[in-house]
Amino acid sequence: MTGVPALHVEGLGKRYGQTWALRDCTLTIPVGATVAVVGPNGAGKTTLLEAVAGLVRPTEGTIRVLGETARPGSSEALAQVGFVGQQQPLYKGFTVRELLKMGRALNREWDQLLAEGWLAELGIPLDRKAGRLSGGQRAQVALALALAKRSPLLVLDEPTASLDPLVRRQFMGEVMAAVAEDEITVLMSSHVVSELGRLCDWLVVLAHGRLQVAGPIDELIDEHRLFTGPRAGVAAAGDADGIPGVVNVEHGDRYTRALVRVGPGPEPHPRWQSQPVGLDDLVLAYLAAPAPTYGTAPACSG
Amino acid sequence: MLWMTWRQHRAHLLSCLALLAVAALALGYDGYSLHTQYTDDGVGACARHLGEGTPACKAALRDFLDRADVTDQFLDWMMVVPGVVGALLGALLVAPEFEQGTWRMAWTQAVPRTRWLAWKLGFVVVVAAGFSAALAALVGWYRAPLDEIRPDGRFASAGFDLEGVVLPAYTVFAVALGALAGLLLRRTVAAVALAVGVFVVVRLSVETLVRPHYWSPVSRVGDPELAPTGVQAGDWTLAHGWQDLSGRNLSHNAYRAIADGATPDYPGGFAAFLRDHGVVWWQTYQPASRFGAFQLVEAGLYMVLSAGLVAGLFVALRRRTG
Numbered sequence: 001m002t003g004v005p006a007l008h009v010e011g012l013g014k015r016y017g018q019t020w021a022l023r024d025c026t027l028t029i030p031v032g033a034t035v036a037v038v039g040p041n042g043a044g045k046t047t048l049l050e051a052v053a054g055l056v057r058p059t060e061g062t063i064r065v066l067g068e069t070a071r072p073g074s075s076e077a078l079a080q081v082g083f084v085g086q087q088q089p090l091y092k093g094f095t096v097r098e099l100l101k102m103g104r105a106l107n108r109e110w111d112q113l114l115a116e117g118w119l120a121e122l123g124i125p126l127d128r129k130a131g132r133l134s135g136g137q138r139a140q141v142a143l144a145l146a147l148a149k150r151s152p153l154l155v156l157d158e159p160t161a162s163l164d165p166l167v168r169r170q171f172m173g174e175v176m177a178a179v180a181e182d183e184i185t186v187l188m189s190s191h192v193v194s195e196l197g198r199l200c201d202w203l204v205v206l207a208h209g210r211l212q213v214a215g216p217i218d219e220l221i222d223e224h225r226l227f228t229g230p231r232a233g234v235a236a237a238g239d240a241d242g243i244p245g246v247v248n249v250e251h252g253d254r255y256t257r258a259l260v261r262v263g264p265g266p267e268p269h270p271r272w273q274s275q276p277v278g279l280d281d282l283v284l285a286y287l288a289a290p291a292p293t294y295g296t297a298p299a300c301s302g
Numbered sequence: 303m304l305w306m307t308w309r310q311h312r313a314h315l316l317s318c319l320a321l322l323a324v325a326a327l328a329l330g331y332d333g334y335s336l337h338t339q340y341t342d343d344g345v346g347a348c349a350r351h352l353g354e355g356t357p358a359c360k361a362a363l364r365d366f367l368d369r370a371d372v373t374d375q376f377l378d379w380m381m382v383v384p385g386v387v388g389a390l391l392g393a394l395l396v397a398p399e400f401e402q403g404t405w406r407m408a409w410t411q412a413v414p415r416t417r418w419l420a421w422k423l424g425f426v427v428v429v430a431a432g433f434s435a436a437l438a439a440l441v442g443w444y445r446a447p448l449d450e451i452r453p454d455g456r457f458a459s460a461g462f463d464l465e466g467v468v469l470p471a472y473t474v475f476a477v478a479l480g481a482l483a484g485l486l487l488r489r490t491v492a493a494v495a496l497a498v499g500v501f502v503v504v505r506l507s508v509e510t511l512v513r514p515h516y517w518s519p520v521s522r523v524g525d526p527e528l529a530p531t532g533v534q535a536g537d538w539t540l541a542h543g544w545q546d547l548s549g550r551n552l553s554h555n556a557y558r559a560i561a562d563g564a565t566p567d568y569p570g571g572f573a574a575f576l577r578d579h580g581v582v583w584w585q586t587y588q589p590a591s592r593f594g595a596f597q598l599v600e601a602g603l604y605m606v607l608s609a610g611l612v613a614g615l616f617v618a619l620r621r622r623t624g
Contacts, residue, residue: 053410057621073620078412085406091310092402098309105305106411142407149412 004067006031006153006185007052012061014047021047025061025211029185029202031152033216034176036196037189038283039206045189046086048206049157052187053083065153079108082146082154087162088139092131096124096141103145115148118178136167140174147178154179156188160195172199197279205286212286213247217279224282227258227272248285259285303413303421311425314391318433321387326440333444336373339366340447349451363451370448377441377460382502384434384473389497391426392480393490395419396619400488419619423481423612427474434473441465455536456593459509466597471604476501478611485618508603514540516599519586523549526576526583536590547580557581 005028012025022044029035037045050056052063054073063072070076090099096119104110119126124137133141139159146154159175160168176199179186190196203220205212213220224247245261259277277285340346345366348359396419399405409415442465449456449465456465463469479500483493519540544552552560564575588596 050406053406055406055409073414075412075414075417078410078414081410083406083410085403085410087403089403089407091404091407094309102306102309103411106303106413108412145407 004031005029005064006033006066007187008064008067009048009052010062010064012048012051012063013059014044014051014056015059020059020209022051022206022209025206027204027211027214029187031066031185032183033202034179034186034200035188035202035204036193036200036217037187037204037206038191038193038196038287039189039212040191040287043206044209045206046157047209048204049083049155049187049189050085052153053081053155054078055083055085075108079149080151080153082149082151084139084142084146084154084156084159086157088142088159090130090133090138090141092129094130095127096130096133097126099130099141099145100126100148103148107149109150111148111150114150115144118144118147122174135162135164136171139163139167139171143171143175143178152184154184154186156186158189158191160190160192168195175199193280193283203279203283205283207287207289212289213282220282221277221279223261224277224285225260225262226275226277226281227260228255228275229258229272230255248289250288303418307421307425311394311422311429314394314426315429318387318391318429322433322436322440325437329440329444332373336369336444337447339369346447346450366447367451370452373445373448374458374460377445377464380441381459381463381505382498383437384469385476385498385501385505386494387433388430388473388476389480389483389494389501391430392477392482393484393493393497395422395426395481395484397484397488397490397493401490415619416616419616423477423615426481427477430473430477431470434470435467438465438467438469441469449536454538455590457536457538457588457590457596462513462593462596463505463509466593467601468597468604471601471608472501472505475504475604475608475611478608478615482611482615482618485615504607508600512603513596513600514588516596517588517592519588521584521586523582523584526573526581536593538588538590540586540588542583542585542587544576544581545584547582551584552581 007027007029009025009027012027013023014021015023025044025048037048039045047056051058052065054077057072062069065077065080068076068080070080091102094102100112100115103115104112116126119141122137122140124133124140128137130138130141139162143156143159146156156175160171163171172195175186175188178184186200188196188200197217201217202215203217204214215223247259247261249259250257258272259281343362343366344359345362348363396405399408408418445456445461445465448458449461452458452461454461456462463472476497479497480493483496483500484490487493487496523545544557546552560579560581561572561576563579564572568575570577
């Protein structure tokens with residue numbers, strides 16, 4: 001794999017009026033990664049993805065796709081990113097064939113065979129008007145349009161939010177099949193953590209417009225431990241928040257559980273019971289964590 | 303982008319053509335009868351030789367002018383046509399993309415959004431200008447007899463606003479208003495309403511406050527016999543009244559004080575009475591020959607306004623969602 005990352009975001013911030021939708025976001029994603037961007041509504045997911053796609057002009061910071069510094073919004077920059085927005089809106093009056101024609105007319109590179117083959121395989125008639133497609137079919141057409149651009153980076157904003165569970169599963173399977181063959185890097189957001197965990201190999205957690213954690217899922221799982229100890233013990237030790245690397249602390253009636261990012265080397269809390277974490281626990285802990293103070297920048301190199 | 307522009311806006315072109323066809327039918331039908339009445343009744347000749355006109359001639363002229371009043375009232379309503387058509391065409395450029403959420407799709411293809419808008423705006427401006435130029439030609443033909451005999455001629459509101467190059471300029475201005483409002487409000491209906499509102503305010507302000515001053519008006523003083531129907535047809539009268547031999551304007555009361563002294567049997571009639579009492583008639587006006595220049599100045603004014611709006615449109619496009 002080359003040294004040039006698929007996506008490098010540096011100090012990205014976007015302010016609407018007085019409110020920062022996203023701030024201080026620094027992120028490096030390697031080529032071929034499948035990235036799950038998770039967080040509650042309003043966490044800044046859409047802002048991040050739309051900034052990468054060139055739809056949102058950042059208030060501060062830079063975005064580089066494959067090391068390129070093409071001016072955001074320029075033809076070169078737009079060609080680098082295939083984008084499917086929330087709800088996958090299409091031009092209702094266009095037939096599917098006309099939508100493909102639009103894609104061919106408005107893009108530098110266009111793989112008509114790929115798009116047609118994809119839609120034929122799914123049984124979506126080209127003469128059907130977009131307004132008469134089902135939600136699942138709309139999502140497929142939107143995806144076909146994005147894939148046929150042959151962009152090295154594919155950005156999907158809540159691609160399955162409007163789909164029912166069965167279609168959702170099928171759709172995600174197809175996304176993975178489509179990107180598996182080429183070295184396409186995928187960035188997709190969702191608030192269904194379990195769905196993405198199975199499919200993605202990279203995780204980005206956003207909350208309150210801040211990046212909470214980012215990294216390869218394997219490594220993140222390895223680096224985090226769940227410590228459990230008697231509540232009294234914690235009280236005696238002062239405060240669990242004092243433990244270095246602690247992400248989130250949960251106090252039960254008798255026990256206290258702390259999710260901690262441990263460094264390499266011996267575990268620092270021998271008195272506590274240590275367990276490995278699951279992806280859901282990890283994400284939930286970061287989402288529940290208080291807004292970070294960033295004494296140290298979150299490590300998120302990939 | 304050519305195909306995309308055509309695909310998205312061909313319906314608007316066809317609607318304009320349909321509207322034009324309706325206007326052509328209506329104006330053609332009524333215009334044919336108007337022109338026939340004008341020539342068959344000899345209205346033009348009567349108007350040119352009013353002094354020696356026969357009673358029949360005067361009656362024909364009066365009938366025709368009554369009809370012309372109705373016609374002009376109808377044409378006055380057409381003033382809003384360029385505003386509404388232009389505002390609609392402009393608002394439909396960007397606002398529906400926001401309403402249907404398709405802007406995310408439109409602006410993530412490999413065409414920069416400024417180029418995307420330039421194509422669409424260019425197409426719609428050509429459609430709007432072509433539509434209104436054809437409409438202007440149509441009204442110009444229709445109103446030709448009225449222009450010959452009405453005191454203000456082509457300078458009358460229904461003539462000046464609907465017959466010349468100003469009509470395409472108004473329409474392009476309305477397109478620019480609609481497009482900018484559509485981008486800022488992101489709602490088609492609201493954008494059309496705002497654009498039409500601003501259009502009407504600007505149009506009426508320019509017509510009443512600015513247009514008379516494009517060129518210094520001319521003044522003339524004349525024999526009472528001429529007043530007020532002796533005005534040369536086609537001149538645009540800005541003001542008129544009475545003055546005494548020293549050139550002082552007479553107030554209405556001063557004039558009445560003199561005029562009330564007239565007796566029905568005064569030798570030579572009322573005009574002679576005024577003449578003998580040192581009263582002359584005055585007028586300031588824009589000569590008919592300035593029509594073309596006035597059209598160009600006003601069209602130019604609207605083109606400058608439109609250019610400003612379009613510049614604002616592109617700045618807003620880069621900034622607003624950028």
